[in-house]
Amino acid sequence: MPGSRPHNAKADRPRWLQGPLWASSRADFPIVAIGASAGGLDACRKLLDALPAHNGMAFIIVQHLDPSHDSMMVDLLAGHTSMPVLLATDGMRIERERVYVIPPGVYLSVDEKGSLRLSKPQARHGARLPFDFLLNSLARHHGARSVCVVLSGTGADGSVGLKAVKASGGLAIAQDIGEADYDGMPRSAIATGGVDLVLRVAKIAEALVKREQGQVFAPERPKSSAQKLxxxxxxxxxxxxxxxxxxxxxxxxxxxxxxxxxxxxxxxxxxxxxxxxxxxxxxxxxxxxxxxxxLINVTGFFRDPAVFDFLAKSVIPDLVRDHPLNRPLRIWVAGCSSGEETYSLAMLFREQIDASKRDVKLQIFASDVDPDAVASAREGLYPDSIEADVSPERLAQFFIKEDRFYRISAELRSNVVFTVHDVLTDPPFARIDFISCRNLLIYLLP
Structure with missing residues (x-):
């Protein structure tokens, strides 16, 4: 009709899917990762029962399974949804309104093109954390379209990965611990402080659907003159x-x-x-x-990789090249949390100093108001799920493998001084060449 606008399909999507942020080769719909162990089958069934068939999302289920037995999960879940329920295979393309189930004895991840990848766990002994592994890859490659759902189970699998999902702009939901048959996994997830919603399974389905439709899900919160919020x-x-x-x-x-x-x-x-x-x-x-x-401690190695790429290419080379050799290059990381951002910067500066062949002394001050976070950062010990964020070359150069963990090498650790410090009340560090306060300012009012 004269004067009418052509239909814009993109404008019909929720705002968080619009814009040029994601490449066209990637899936432009939410990818919901669901983690569970003991009691998880019943919770997964309830969740699928509550989801409409046409929901616009893809679902990936990581249920802890006995690696020595074939899985019956596909058959056990198929009767609870009209969506196809598929056993994940390597290279399988992720599509809307499909349910993908992890096979026994493998790690499952998602690549940047929206395909599933299977790999063998590196650790032969100790606890395996397949849900953390999936969440880290999902957050890294699919950002704000990532959704983490932690259901009934024992242990803490998912508690590290959900922080990566939150850091990338995704959503984290945990099952109400009063409903879960086993509350270990959801309780551990809630204890991280990164969970957005704690809900019964039926309400989880409702929250997911409303988010995909661009609506705000507001849990019922009674308010009266006698009961203040x-x-x-x-x-x-x-x-x-x-x-x-x-x-x-x-x-x-x-x-x-x-x-x-x-x-x-x-x-x-x-x-x-x-x-x-x-x-x-x-x-x-x-x-x-x-x-x-x-004291919000949500961080990760090379969090928001584009920022670190920019620093490595456009900022750090000039700092190293122009710095006088008669004094140390001094860096301050304010709000260092558990140390991941500090060590990420230390790796970049160390690489550039080595490449420049200049004898520049590196001195990094890392501070946080939380003594527990500072103690954790000093220890420099991280789970093997950091493999999703740290390249094999950097893992080999700057870390030492300890069972299913990685420890920061003594050489890199020697460049950093960790201290408890409150930027709101304590005097700042002086004569600083570079300050990083990304992990601080995002939580403060203007």
Whole structure:
């Protein structure tokens, strides 16, 4: 018709799928990774029962399986959905409205083109973490289209990978621990502080569908004059922590703080914000636990690779080339969390210094307000799931393999000084050539 606009199919998609961010060779729909172990079969069935057939998403199920026996998962799940349920094979293309199930005895990952990849676990002994392995690849290659769902199970598989999903802009959901047959996996996921929603399985399906449709899923939250919400009492909670602990959270984003307070309430078994505030007044240990939870420790090696590529090509070479040899090149990483960003920068600077053949001394100060995070960073020990983010060459040069972990080499570790430091109250480091505060500013108000 004259004057009418041509139909724009892209405009019909949710906003998070629009724009040139993703290459056309990649899938332009949500990829939902579902992890479970003990009790997971029943939870997976309930989830598929609650999902409509036409939902616009792809689903990948990682159920811990006995590697010595054939899996019956495909047959056991097929009767609970009209979507095709397929045993994953190497190179299989991921498509909308399909359910892919991991075979026994393998690791399953996703490549940048939206295909499934199977590999043999490197560790012959010790705990295997196939869900972490999948989540790391999914976050790395598919960013904001990644969804992590942690269902019933024992252990902590998924707790590391969901941080990568969150760091890439994806969504993390855990099954309500009161509904899960075994609450180890969802409880461990919730304890990371990275979970967006804690829901019963039927509500998980509803949240996924609404997100794909571009709608906001809002869990029911009763509000009355007698029962105040966390948002109403958050200023009182912040004031209490400022008075009774060493931390001041007044400048942190309130939405993030509210979610973390609600998570602590659930773990403490407290139903209302008013009761929880009373609990905080009485219990010093809970105040400390809440403070640690509010100190957000979500990070990863080479988080947002494009930023590190830019630094490696356009910033670090000039810094190394022009730096005088009579003083150290001084770097400050503010909000270092558990150390991944610090060591990522250390690797880039060390590589450039070696390539330049200049005798530049590297001195990195890494600080965080959380003593536990600093202690973890000092130890420099990380699970083998970092293989998804760190190249084999860097793993060989800068790490030492210890069973199913990687430890930062003593040589790289010697370049870094870790310390507890609060940028809101403590004086800054002086004579600094390069400052990284990416892991800090994203959590603060303007």
């Amino acid at each position: 966390v948002e109403d009492l958050l200023p009182d909670i912040i004031a209490l922590l400022r008075t009774k602990t060493v931390h001041d959270f007044a400048l942190y984003k309130h939405g993030t703080l509210e979610r973390r307070v609600e998570r602590r309430m659930a773990l403490a078994g407290v139903k209302t914000a008013s009761k929880y505030l009373e609990f905080l007044f009485r219990d010093a240990d809970e105040r400390d636990q809440l403070s640690r939870d509010l």
